[in-house]
Amino acid sequence: MKDLMGMMKKAQEFQQRAQEMQDEAASHLVEGVAGGGMVSVTMSAKGDLRGIKIDPGLLKPEDAEIVEDLIVAAHADARRKGEEFLAEKMSEITSGLPIPPGMKFPF
Secondary structure (H helix, E strand, O other): OHHHHHHHHHHHHHHHHHHHHHHHHHHOEEEEEEOOOOEEEEEEOOOOEEEEEEOHHHOOHHHHHHHHHHHHHHHHHHHHHHHHHHHHHHHHHHOOOOOOOOOOOOO
8 A cells, every 4th residue: 555655646746747847848948940040940848939030131032932941940950959858858757757768748
């Protein structure tokens, strides 16, 4: 019975720490860049797009397709950085818990 209580306590601690991580991820901003910094996107570590910056030199009608591709690339870069941040935080809060390696959580 004592083991069950210990597991319940650890589960509650994990739940609280996971919620704290979610809150931190919502406010932690990452920036992705493309085209040597000509396009950048800022987003939360949870993936919410917060802003886009485009070098004015790219804003020519004939360069529209290039700008579109750079925005997609910058977004992918920011998303990767956000996922790295979340993986690092999850590693911190799950250390010591008997969780199978590679198990993903719904955040």
